[in-house]
Amino acid sequence: MNLALKDxxxxxVDNSPHMRDLLRSLLAAVGVGIVETADDGxxxxxxxxxxxxxxxxxxxxxxxMTGIEFxxxxxxxxxxxxxxxxxxxxxxxxEADRVFEARDAGIHEYLVxxxxxxxxxxxxxxxxxxxxxxxxxxxxxxxVPRRRADLAQARAADLLAMRARAARAEA
Amino acid sequence: xAGRTENPQIVxxxxxxxxxxxxxxxxxxxxxxxxxxxxxxxxxxQSMIVDEVRRLAEAWHEASKEYxxxxxxxxxxxxxxxxxxxxxxxxxxxxxxxxxxxxxLRLEREILPSACSVIEAHVSALQVVAAKQIKGDGGAVGRxxxxxxxxxxxxxxxxxxxxxxxxx
Numbered sequence: 001m002n003l004a005l006k007d008x009x010x011x012x013v014d015n016s017p018h019m020r021d022l023l024r025s026l027l028a029a030v031g032v033g034i035v036e037t038a039d040d041g042x043x044x045x046x047x048x049x050x051x052x053x054x055x056x057x058x059x060x061x062x063x064x065m066t067g068i069e070f071x072x073x074x075x076x077x078x079x080x081x082x083x084x085x086x087x088x089x090x091x092x093x094x095e096a097d098r099v100f101e102a103r104d105a106g107i108h109e110y111l112v113x114x115x116x117x118x119x120x121x122x123x124x125x126x127x128x129x130x131x132x133x134x135x136x137x138x139x140x141x142x143x144v145p146r147r148r149a150d151l152a153q154a155r156a157a158d159l160l161a162m163r164a165r166a167a168r169a170e171a
Numbered sequence: 172x173a174g175r176t177e178n179p180q181i182v183x184x185x186x187x188x189x190x191x192x193x194x195x196x197x198x199x200x201x202x203x204x205x206x207x208x209x210x211x212x213x214x215x216x217q218s219m220i221v222d223e224v225r226r227l228a229e230a231w232h233e234a235s236k237e238y239x240x241x242x243x244x245x246x247x248x249x250x251x252x253x254x255x256x257x258x259x260x261x262x263x264x265x266x267x268x269x270x271x272x273x274x275x276l277r278l279e280r281e282i283l284p285s286a287c288s289v290i291e292a293h294v295s296a297l298q299v300v301a302a303k304q305i306k307g308d309g310g311a312v313g314r315x316x317x318x319x320x321x322x323x324x325x326x327x328x329x330x331x332x333x334x335x336x337x338x339x
Contacts (some may be wrong), residue, residue, distance in 0.1 A: 061248065094270065112195065113255035115259055129193045134182040135181055143295075
């Protein structure tokens with residue numbers, strides 16, 4: 001059990017009580033100490049106002065408010081307590097167009113059910129260890145897409161290398 | 172993603188999560204602990220596949236009488252969730268069957284009656300998987316089920332393509 005995560009607060013949103021319990025148990029198994037649950041996007045929005053989640057795991061297919069609508073509300077609503085919160089979508093939808101739709105809504109990570117230990121832990125460590133800046137356009141607010149983030153990193157590395165070369169040349 | 176061609180504004184996101192918890196590394200014992208929870212979930216929920224497949228079959232039986240939007244939507248919801256549980260419970264065939272089934276259940280209402288046989292082929296295959304508790308790829312039984320289903324799908328898709336051609 002990872003004691004470092006005992007203060008991590010995770011909000012699990014899934015219409016299935018079995019899946020909520022499973023995710024709660026999986027998180028507890030790696031030491032996540034504080035887990036709150038909700039059974040649709042609407043309830044999750046309500047809970048998020050009083051429960052300052054560090055990470056949200058959200059299903060897609062829920063009623064009345066779907067996971068995509070929930071992500072959009074978190075990212076865009078003026079009443080959102082934290083539009084930057086990392087959101088991992090945990091869903092049975094495996095089609096590429098669904099992944100793009102979720103990305104366009106502003107998720108950080110996408111996890112296709114069935115859940116495996118490696119996949120879940122990889123997504124958690126990714127959002128904790130590699131925070132991403134956000135990007136705003138007329139139609140999007142969410143984490144900078146990974147390729148763009150990689151590009152920015154590459155540009156920063158280029159800039160540093162250029163400065164180092166210039167410093168060496170001056171010396 | 173519309174809007175990404177315009178000049179985006181980059182907003183520095185807060186780093187509290189990383190500051191509080193990074194670097195987090197999951198050790199092999201963490202993975203083992205998660206695997207144990209998954210194994211326990213499988214043991215405790217063995218009957219879930221049978222129960223949910225029965226629920227799906229009953230829901231489809233009702234929906235196929237009139238193809239009412241809410242009844243069909245209920246079938247999609249059950250099949251979608253079942254697909255999520257299937258693999259987690261050790262029944263990957265349930266996941267793949269449900270994914271395929273959802274594609275047909277989501278067809279437009281006018282086409283849905285013509286897809287009845289292919290939908291029922293999926294439900295029947297799920298009933299066999301649940302009754303025989305077929306895990307993994309199902310071996311010979313799994314291959315026979317897949318072949319039977321492929322035949323039903325090919326027939327439906329062929330009929331559909333011919334109908335579309337005739338309309339054009």
